[in-house]
Amino acid sequence: MKKFATLLGVALLAGSALGAAQAYAADELTITSWGGAYQEAQRKSQFEPYIALGNKITEAEYTGEIAKIRAMVEAKAVTWDVVSVDSQTVLAGCAEGIFETIDWNKLGLDRANFLGSDVTDCGLPTDLYSTVVAFDTTKTKEPADLFEALYDTAKYPGKRALQKNPYMNLEWALMADGVAPGDVYKVLGTEEGVDRAFKKLDTIKKDVVWWDTGAQGPQLLADGQVVFASSWNGRFYKAIMADSKPFKIIWDRQAPDTEFWAITKGTPKLEEAYRFVSFAGQPKQQAEQANNIPYGPSNKDSMALVKPEILPHLPTAPANLNTVFYADQQFWADKGDELRERFNAWLAQ
Amino acid sequence: MAQALPNDGVMRAADGTPLKVALARAGRAERLKAVALVLPLFAFIIFSFVVPIFIMLYNSVYDPDVAENMPRTVLALKTWDGKDLPPEEVFAAFVADMKTAQQNKQTALIGKRLNYEMSGIRSKVVATGRKIGSIEAAPYRDQVIAIDKVWGQPETWATIKRSSSDYTPFYILSMLDLRQTPDGSIEAVPADRAIYRSILARTLGISLLVTLLTLVLGYPVAYLLATSPQRTASILMIFVLLPFWTSLLVRTTAWMVLMTDGGVFAGLLHFTGITWFLNLTGVLNGEPQLFKTRFATVVAMTHIQLPFTLLPIYSVMKTISPTYMRAAKSLGGTPFYSFLRVYMPQTLPGVAAGCLLTFILCLGYYITPAIVGGPTDQMISGFIERAINSENNWGKASALGVILLTATLILYYVYNKLVGIDRMKLG
Numbered sequence: 001m002k003k004f005a006t007l008l009g010v011a012l013l014a015g016s017a018l019g020a021a022q023a024y025a026a027d028e029l030t031i032t033s034w035g036g037a038y039q040e041a042q043r044k045s046q047f048e049p050y051i052a053l054g055n056k057i058t059e060a061e062y063t064g065e066i067a068k069i070r071a072m073v074e075a076k077a078v079t080w081d082v083v084s085v086d087s088q089t090v091l092a093g094c095a096e097g098i099f100e101t102i103d104w105n106k107l108g109l110d111r112a113n114f115l116g117s118d119v120t121d122c123g124l125p126t127d128l129y130s131t132v133v134a135f136d137t138t139k140t141k142e143p144a145d146l147f148e149a150l151y152d153t154a155k156y157p158g159k160r161a162l163q164k165n166p167y168m169n170l171e172w173a174l175m176a177d178g179v180a181p182g183d184v185y186k187v188l189g190t191e192e193g194v195d196r197a198f199k200k201l202d203t204i205k206k207d208v209v210w211w212d213t214g215a216q217g218p219q220l221l222a223d224g225q226v227v228f229a230s231s232w233n234g235r236f237y238k239a240i241m242a243d244s245k246p247f248k249i250i251w252d253r254q255a256p257d258t259e260f261w262a263i264t265k266g267t268p269k270l271e272e273a274y275r276f277v278s279f280a281g282q283p284k285q286q287a288e289q290a291n292n293i294p295y296g297p298s299n300k301d302s303m304a305l306v307k308p309e310i311l312p313h314l315p316t317a318p319a320n321l322n323t324v325f326y327a328d329q330q331f332w333a334d335k336g337d338e339l340r341e342r343f344n345a346w347l348a349q
Numbered sequence: 350m351a352q353a354l355p356n357d358g359v360m361r362a363a364d365g366t367p368l369k370v371a372l373a374r375a376g377r378a379e380r381l382k383a384v385a386l387v388l389p390l391f392a393f394i395i396f397s398f399v400v401p402i403f404i405m406l407y408n409s410v411y412d413p414d415v416a417e418n419m420p421r422t423v424l425a426l427k428t429w430d431g432k433d434l435p436p437e438e439v440f441a442a443f444v445a446d447m448k449t450a451q452q453n454k455q456t457a458l459i460g461k462r463l464n465y466e467m468s469g470i471r472s473k474v475v476a477t478g479r480k481i482g483s484i485e486a487a488p489y490r491d492q493v494i495a496i497d498k499v500w501g502q503p504e505t506w507a508t509i510k511r512s513s514s515d516y517t518p519f520y521i522l523s524m525l526d527l528r529q530t531p532d533g534s535i536e537a538v539p540a541d542r543a544i545y546r547s548i549l550a551r552t553l554g555i556s557l558l559v560t561l562l563t564l565v566l567g568y569p570v571a572y573l574l575a576t577s578p579q580r581t582a583s584i585l586m587i588f589v590l591l592p593f594w595t596s597l598l599v600r601t602t603a604w605m606v607l608m609t610d611g612g613v614f615a616g617l618l619h620f621t622g623i624t625w626f627l628n629l630t631g632v633l634n635g636e637p638q639l640f641k642t643r644f645a646t647v648v649a650m651t652h653i654q655l656p657f658t659l660l661p662i663y664s665v666m667k668t669i670s671p672t673y674m675r676a677a678k679s680l681g682g683t684p685f686y687s688f689l690r691v692y693m694p695q696t697l698p699g700v701a702a703g704c705l706l707t708f709i710l711c712l713g714y715y716i717t718p719a720i721v722g723g724p725t726d727q728m729i730s731g732f733i734e735r736a737i738n739s740e741n742n743w744g745k746a747s748a749l750g751v752i753l754l755t756a757t758l759i760l761y762y763v764y765n766k767l768v769g770i771d772r773m774k775l776g
Contacts, residue, residue: 067741095475097454225610334472347724348544
């Protein structure tokens, strides 16, 4: 028995959040991703070639809210057929049954050939991106490390732009507070550890501008509203390369993560969804995406097709890996909801 | 042939029916026509307003997740006294329920619901669901506790028992920063988690401030409009109405551009030397930060709400005859005294209407604080939006709605007592 109100709400939500596009898209496959430079790269490498083959798709954007997907599945009103999701979302969603288990035979792809395919049964790995912080070299002197950039407000007065999400903000706070990278999740797993992270974040709370979409970080930096901004490495790359911004990425404590194509459970267009995901997983498509945005392709056959000038910008380039921090995605899949709620309460105080 | 009418003293219509009946018949037809005219609006209000409000009220206490997904555990817990660990049957029922839930992938739903009351249990329920398949035979109790020691705590089971009813006061309580302890009494939540009372106070405070500002700014303008010659008034009116006709989103975004750090507003302050002066007096350190502040929120909202307060006052002022003021003056009143004692009281119905309109509209503001305000300037509607869009928590969203509705009704009641709604005039 499902709540009538949920149905009603989802109908309203779908109407308002997705806009008029949804109205005539009922018979087209709807693909939802993160907007901005990333979706542009996906469009060039996957959507447009796929449309050129005679298929029809509709694009939608979101900012990673698993709750929206949950609501659709619970109300049995799935309007996002294929969704670009990060590891913690696909892990949480797979456990809850809101994503289809991927049948690799049906995709016609070799699972062993994909980096990160062992993470989950519910997604096709697409690329490896990283959460990083960057600054404007013409306005700010290069900091010694990430923690100086984020927490030394005496040396670097001004605002910092951070994602309105506890992910990585809590980890960075704990490490800045002296927790060894290897112990971060042990500490964060306790109530006191969470308190400690928020206490550290308290010290810069008034210096932070919180962003929702990935494009906002580089934008705030470009506008001179902030001295440091976090975002995903490809977003800064886009600003540096395409918009000639004098930005520099601080690779210290960068947090790489795998991105996936996942199929929403209960989609009426399951066959088409599989067709698209299979197409998007081809070596050529993944390599073409990497040529547009420097996220390492997951298909091992793609690397040979990636332009050499892209390679040093990948999160996995040896020079960028010195102090890499591998976030525990299972931890976030399990505890994400709780920590996000706590984070939102903290923000509102 | 005219039928012979009984001579019984009853007044009759031309066709012989008693006048009373004929009148009633004609009246009924008229009434039906009137009802038919009103019916579309009536149906519209029922479906778009009354029904959603009742669904909202219902959702704020309706909570079937645990009862639906753990039916056997809930049944077995009925006889549990709540003191020690529940008996073996409860654990057996729990294992059976969890196995079903794991198959249907409902463990996250159970975990999500329990986590509202027991922070941190969500991940444990989901993890237990993953491991529950390994338990095959009795005794269940120790095996379940071996999976996670949270199942060895009586409070956990008390929480399940408390969540097992289809109805719960939980959402309403937590939106008032209250919670039920495992033994059933009500207490305040810890200070670092308590946010909703302050959000409600903030919502009311910002609305009140904006209402007062629009009144202070709007009243003289309304007077000017009402007393200027027709031609001047028409031109002035355009300045009031033009922004009124512009989309709220456009105006809010315009304020974003104006208020941005280093934007037009900051430049103006700098150019006029106000920034320099404020720095000199120590009020400010460096350039002013306007964007994403309470100041920006209040300024933008005041700008948007100004016509709503001004126009009712203006229409009431238009109806006030200038002869009253002339009479007051001719009787020896100074201009100020005459205004205060003769003119102003007559404008009060308009003031009352304009202020109430602005205040109630302000309570529901969501997009303006979201764009120009910071995290601590978000009003209650913003949290309702987040509960629905980012948390998928309909109980919470409904409870916040109920609290906003209740607060509004209480304020309306107080307002009615103080001002009198029947005295209010929109023109």
